[in-house]
Amino acid sequence: MNITLRLAWRNLWRQPRRTWLTIGAMVFSNAILVFMISLQFGMYELMIDNTLKAFTGHFQVQAPGYKDDTKMRQIVPNAESIATEIREATSLEAVAVRSATFALASSDDRTYGIRVFGVDPANESRVSTIPSLVSDGRFPDNRDAQEIVVGSVLARNLRVGIGDELTILGSGRGGSFAAAVATVAGIFDSGVIDMDRSIAEMPIGFFNDVFYMDDAAHAVVVVTPALALIEDYRATLESVVAGHDGVVLQDWDALQPGLRQAIQADLSGAFFMYGVLVVLVAFSVMNTQLMSVLERTYEFGIVMSLGLTPGRLGRLVILETALMGLAGLLLGALVGGLITTWFTYNGFSFPGMDQMAANFNLPSHFYPQVSLLTLFAGPAFVFIGSIISALYPALRVHWLHPVEAMRLA
Amino acid sequence: MSAVRCIDLCKTYRQGDQDIKALDHVDIEIVEGDFVCLSAPSGGGKTTLLNAIGGLDILDSGEVWVAGQRIDCMSKGELAGLRLKQIGFVFQAYNLIPVLTARENVEFVMQVQGVPADERGCKSEAILEEVGLGGLGDRRPAEMSGGQQQRVAVARAIVSRPTLVLADEPTANLDSKTSGELIELFAELNETHGTTFVIATHDQRVMAYAKRLVKMLDGRIVDDIDKRAG
Numbered sequence A: 001m002n003i004t005l006r007l008a009w010r011n012l013w014r015q016p017r018r019t020w021l022t023i024g025a026m027v028f029s030n031a032i033l034v035f036m037i038s039l040q041f042g043m044y045e046l047m048i049d050n051t052l053k054a055f056t057g058h059f060q061v062q063a064p065g066y067k068d069d070t071k072m073r074q075i076v077p078n079a080e081s082i083a084t085e086i087r088e089a090t091s092l093e094a095v096a097v098r099s100a101t102f103a104l105a106s107s108d109d110r111t112y113g114i115r116v117f118g119v120d121p122a123n124e125s126r127v128s129t130i131p132s133l134v135s136d137g138r139f140p141d142n143r144d145a146q147e148i149v150v151g152s153v154l155a156r157n158l159r160v161g162i163g164d165e166l167t168i169l170g171s172g173r174g175g176s177f178a179a180a181v182a183t184v185a186g187i188f189d190s191g192v193i194d195m196d197r198s199i200a201e202m203p204i205g206f207f208n209d210v211f212y213m214d215d216a217a218h219a220v221v222v223v224t225p226a227l228a229l230i231e232d233y234r235a236t237l238e239s240v241v242a243g244h245d246g247v248v249l250q251d252w253d254a255l256q257p258g259l260r261q262a263i264q265a266d267l268s269g270a271f272f273m274y275g276v277l278v279v280l281v282a283f284s285v286m287n288t289q290l291m292s293v294l295e296r297t298y299e300f301g302i303v304m305s306l307g308l309t310p311g312r313l314g315r316l317v318i319l320e321t322a323l324m325g326l327a328g329l330l331l332g333a334l335v336g337g338l339i340t341t342w343f344t345y346n347g348f349s350f351p352g353m354d355q356m357a358a359n360f361n362l363p364s365h366f367y368p369q370v371s372l373l374t375l376f377a378g379p380a381f382v383f384i385g386s387i388i389s390a391l392y393p394a395l396r397v398h399w400l401h402p403v404e405a406m407r408l409a
Numbered sequence B: 001m002s003a004v005r006c007i008d009l010c011k012t013y014r015q016g017d018q019d020i021k022a023l024d025h026v027d028i029e030i031v032e033g034d035f036v037c038l039s040a041p042s043g044g045g046k047t048t049l050l051n052a053i054g055g056l057d058i059l060d061s062g063e064v065w066v067a068g069q070r071i072d073c074m075s076k077g078e079l080a081g082l083r084l085k086q087i088g089f090v091f092q093a094y095n096l097i098p099v100l101t102a103r104e105n106v107e108f109v110m111q112v113q114g115v116p117a118d119e120r121g122c123k124s125e126a127i128l129e130e131v132g133l134g135g136l137g138d139r140r141p142a143e144m145s146g147g148q149q150q151r152v153a154v155a156r157a158i159v160s161r162p163t164l165v166l167a168d169e170p171t172a173n174l175d176s177k178t179s180g181e182l183i184e185l186f187a188e189l190n191e192t193h194g195t196t197f198v199i200a201t202h203d204q205r206v207m208a209y210a211k212r213l214v215k216m217l218d219g220r221i222v223d224d225i226d227k228r229a230g
């Protein structure tokens, strides 16, 4: 065995309790990091995917500017044929046309301002979870049926049930007055308060009729098989869109800027916390190594007088730290991985999470996923932090003078 | 070429408001293959001089040359390299590495030098035998008597055949028989390999072996007897 390595190893076990305490601090923080990062990344993935699958989709073809200003006249002219082209070019099934407007919905007793969507009954369930969330009644299956599906909170507010009639008042595409009577066919319950309170969906044939849309719509919604795969489809979609005037491709990030912002805010908060953890561990390592260097001043004097260069001694200190850091990294990843895996099977929940879960249409239990990244990213930072914190003790060795070092014993 | 040359060395320690001249304008030249005994009353400056020759201490003024190189202005790294390759030290306080066994202490310098393991094993085994510690190789310093530790320190200093051995009271803790054996060993190395020895000692038997006897007092060389010259 290399002499520096052997010395490092022996030195660590000279004070086993101190060494274990230091390694213990590393293991503890590493395990926490592994679990937290696994949980967090699992949550984000789920949050984004669930939110997008609920309604927005991964991409939408829209009139330029529609996403910021949802005016009736900002249309996608021949939406159905664009949808067909996209299906052919990408062989994706989850492509659906949608129209939308603001309207007043009146029941016998009450009137509310709502957002009404015209959706394609044949394809909407492929790009949105709302059709599957109809808890009462059913989702329309005929393009031209004079039916409407409303959110559960809206139904309660309007005091309507299945089979009741709603009067919809709004303005048509050209600005003219538009009105219709629709029968409540279903009530959906997404768990997201905003959606349940303010959204209604009508078959697109009926909608286009009422609001004078002709063949136009406001969006073609596309959902790819997985969030991670969206980049694979972007180029194809762009080329389809390029063949049509007056439309652009928007991705989920542009459509739901709040989502990424929420994640980023959460991430930076979390990373700050992780950073504090890493710094705390680093300081405890520095303390340990400084103590052990001071303790060994005499010995360092000897080996220097025998011909070990200060540089090599400094490396010895770093090596000792690296050995502890490695033990901390491996044990921490192991413990963290085991804990996380337990929660992967049993689910994890914390107080107050129900509220957040409801806002993002998520289950109230999370199932963190261990990956190579979540397993080693945090511990790697702890390791690097430890090495950096050992630099000062290592440098102190450089300043030692053999005779003085031996005399200090 | 001289093995060691010191020119006008001065080293002053401050103790309270008193300046102690540990080395007071010391000039000395030691030829290769010499066997020099430094004797002085306690506090006379022996250890300080040996440390200066080994490049372990910072001097106030003067030049130190070892094996043709001026060492008083070398960097710590260069000095370490010089000690590793050329100088064997036996310290007054043995100065063994506590975490290593006797054998590992002896092998340490060779290991740092990069001597292969089996060669190291042979050499350390042989030298431990020679200093009378056969069979004690696996003990740590804390498990040995003062005299045994001192012999380990001697073994460590000479095992890698340095050209210059600086020994500070190497026989102070030894009975007359073992110290006699140790000196025989030094003398033999001196004869067969031409190793230069500079030994600080009060021990008359050691002085008997010396080719040259240097006496110090209060940091100055007061007497210098070349015994070969008669």
Ligand SMILES: Nc1ncnc2c1ncn2[C@@H]1O[C@H](COP(=O)(O)OP(=O)(O)OP(=O)(O)O)[C@@H](O)[C@H]1O
Residues within 6 Å of the ligand: A407, B013, B014, B015, B020, B021, B022, B040, B041, B042, B043, B044, B045, B046, B047, B048, B049, B092
């Ligand atoms: N670190 C120090 N601080 C102050 N004075 C010191 C220091 N080291 C040595 N001295 C003084 O320098 C002088 C020479 O010391 P040195 O150790 O060289 O003597 P020595 O001849 O080796 O003595 P001994 O035979 O007792 O080992 C002494 O007066 C001593 O007190």
Ligand SMILES: [Mg+2]
Residues within 6 Å of the ligand: B046, B047, B048, B092, B168
């Ligand atoms: Mg002395």
